[in-house]
Amino acid sequence: MSKSLEEVNQSVQTQNKTSIFRKILAFFGPAYLVSVGYMDPGNWATDIAGGSQFGYSLLWVLLMSNMMALLLQSLSARLGIVTQRDLAQASRETYSKPINYILYFLAEIAIAACDLAEVLGMAIGINLLFDIPLIEGVLITVLDTFLLLFLINKGIRKMEAFIIVLVAIIGFSFVFEMIFAQPELDKVVYGLIPSIPTETALYIAIGIIGATVMPHNLYLHSSLVQTRKFDRTPDGIKQALKYNFIDSTIALNLAFFVNAAILILAAATFYKNGYFEVAEIQDAHQFLQPLLGTKWAPILFAVALIASGQSSTITGTLAGQIVMEGYLNFRMQPWVRRIITRLIAIVPAVVVILIYGESVTGKLLILSQVILSLQLGFAIIPLIHFVSDKTKMKGFHISKITQVAAWIIATIIVSLNAKLVFNEIVGWLETSENPIVLWLTVVPLAFGFLILLLYIVFKPFITKAKQEFQNHSPHNLNLQFSKIGTYNTKKIAIAVDFSSADTIAINSAFELGGIEAKYTLIHVVETVGAMVYGKNIEDHETLIDAKLLAEYKAILSHKGFTVKTKLGYGKPNKVIPEIINKGNFDVLVMGTHGHTGFKDLIFGTTVDKLRHKISIPLFIVKN
Incomplete structure (x- = not known):
């Protein structure tokens, strides 16, 4: 299994720190x-x-929104710390290839939408601060491609320090903005009491929530926590979870301060003075100096905007690398990945600005948030399923209360974002000159996403119910033994699949070899994760199969037979021959029932492939 962000994975040492403060700092x-x-x-x-x-x-x-984000990010960090897999890797070993390709495609669209917002933000900041035309500002943002490469080569700690400096610039800028604006503190406190003044306020509230929780951040956090090297003991994992939660609490509260400061600044300047329709960033910048009476207000606003765009674009690129490597197990040179991501964002921005002018940047920003809204559920819901899985989380799964809270948050976010997307589609249909095109493209696509979302929501519950009801497969380990025949063969391999066919296959093998032969029970794990990760897989089915194989061995050994076991991973018609050819067996005995790979024995598919790959007799036992 490849490591997430391999060049910086476990590159920060947290052990052997002389004080608690140094350990927390690590x-x-x-x-x-x-x-x-x-x-x-x-x-x-x-x-x-x-x-x-x-x-x-x-x-x-x-x-x-900040409280929701804190819980979701802590779940993302938990997944990475405990399983040593990021969200994309966990999805790849859980879902089938077609589902993973769709999830990857959606994640890439979300990252491109994020990058579009960041490109526009930086370009607007450059335009406001240096009076450079917006189109040229967009093109200048290509240059920061090389900044990420420089930082990643210096190590993750240097990159973190650079980002923290940018966050500090944003924070200090808005501290001074608050001093200039002099907000009414009693109204600030009153604003923390839930209320929705109008239906338009509800729409804005949905937009705020939709813009707050970013899907790419869930992929990013589950990977970045793996840059820390710590003791993989239960106590070490508990400590890592605790310190990362503290880290998340501080960092996300700083983000809350910045967002609150922007809203408070708009309230204390525009709303107070009757400017109720200020929505464009450029308009906000223009009105700050006359309303606050200082030239520093618009300058600090633009500086903070550039710092915001620059810091976001670096983390967005890292998320793109994580998503590509996690879902596809495909690695691309970082500079190539960076340029491709940036071009995907720049090209539509340049085209739209050239055609419609600079006044549409606000609409482009809103469009990027709508695209993010579409993808959000496809990141949140798998995350909740993964961190609730006792087997996957090795005892560090979340509590029932946390699960309920997480599902409530997921329901709220997905429902509000669905409403936002629905409203946008209705708006497009009402204003479009040719709505039939939208009915044939956008509407079916939206329904397709809805079906996929429902599949991701309910599949784990259905799978778990079947496992609990059927105990993995119709086996109770009630093997019935027939009369032992004459000893003819020395080393016998038996393919088992924990179905009713095993009794006949094992008894047939005993008739061939008797009590003096040596038997090897072979079972192949056929999950998607097993095919990708091989013996490194630790999913539910692998653990159950290993346990059942051990129980078979115990039962047969108790009967006096000499039995070994061998667990393979992948496709049976490929893995079984590899095991047979390495084991110097005299005969292979196989049944005709069981999991997917074995069912095709009835039709001869696996048998035909095995015959050409092994040099020993193949004994097929029909149930």
């Missing part, structure tokens, strides 16, 4: 890279719109 960092996604330019538009239209009254939405 774990700090990953959450700050994640936090920049919660204050990227895509959030600025919704925060400004919320503050200018409704004053301080939507502050509670930001607080609620």
Whole structure:
């Protein structure tokens, strides 16, 4: 199994620290890279719109979104720390190839949408600060491709330090903005009490929530926590979970401060002075100096915007690398990956700006958030399933209370984002000159995503129910033994699949070899994870199969037979011959029932392939 972000995996030593403070400091960092996604330019538009239209009254939405984000990010960190897999890798070993390809495609679209928002944010910041045309600002953002390569070569700690500096710039900028704006503190506190003034406020609230929790951050966090090297003991894992939760709490609260500061700034300047329709970032920048009476207000605003776009674009690229390597097990040169991701974001931005002008950047930002909304459920729901799995999490699964809280949050986020997407599609249908095209493309696509989402939600519950009801397969280990025949053969391999066919296959083998022969029971694990990771897989079915194989051995050994076991991984018609040819067996005995790979024995498919790959007799036993 390849490691997530292999060039920096376990590169930060957390052991042998002389003090608790140094140990805590060694774990700090990953959450700050994640936090920049919660204050990227895509959030600025919704925060400004919320503050200018409704004053301080939507502050509670930001607080609620932050609490949701904290829980989800802590689940993502838990997955990476305990399983040493990121979210994309965990998905690859859980779902089938077609499902994984779709999930990968959706994740890539989400990352491209994020990058689009970051490109526009940086370009707008450059435009506002240096008066460079927006189109040229977009093209300048290509240059930061090489900044990531420089930082990653210096090590993850250097990259974390750079991001923390950018976050600090954003934070200090808004501290001064708060001093300039002088918000009314009593109204700020009152804004933390839940209320929805109008239906438009609900729409803005949905936008704020949709822009807060970013799907790529869930992939990113589950990988970045693996950059820390610590004791893989239960106590060591508990300590890593605790310190990373502290790290996430501090970093995401800083992100909450920035988002709240943007909304408060809009409320204290635009809403207070009757500018209720300020939604574009450029308009907000333009009005700051006359309303606050200082030239530093717009300058700091632009500087913070550039820092926001730059920090977000670095973490977005890392997320792209994680998603590609995790889902496809395919690695691309970082600079190639970076340029491709950036071009995917730049090309539509340049085309739209050239055709419609600079006034549509706000609409492009909103569109990027809608695209993110579509993908969000496909990251959150698998994450909750994975961290709730006792086998996958090796005893570090989340509690029932946490599961309930996580599912409530997932339901709220997915429902609100679904409403946002539904409203957008209805709007497109109403304003389109040729709606039939949308009915034939966008609408079926949306329904397809809905079906896929329902499949991801319910499949683990159905699979688990079947496993509990059937005890993995119709086996009770009630093997019946027939009369032992004459000894003819020395080393006999028996393919077993824990079905009713095993009794006949094993008895037939005993008739061939008798009590003096040596028997090897072979079983092949055929899960998707087994095919990808081989003997490194630790999924539920592998653990059950290994246990059952051991129980078969115990039963037969108790009867006086000399028995060994061999567990293979992958496709039976490939793995069984490899085991047979290495084991110097005299005969292979196989049954005709069992898991998917064995069922085709009835039709001769596996038999035909095995005949050409092994040099010993193959004894087929029909049930």
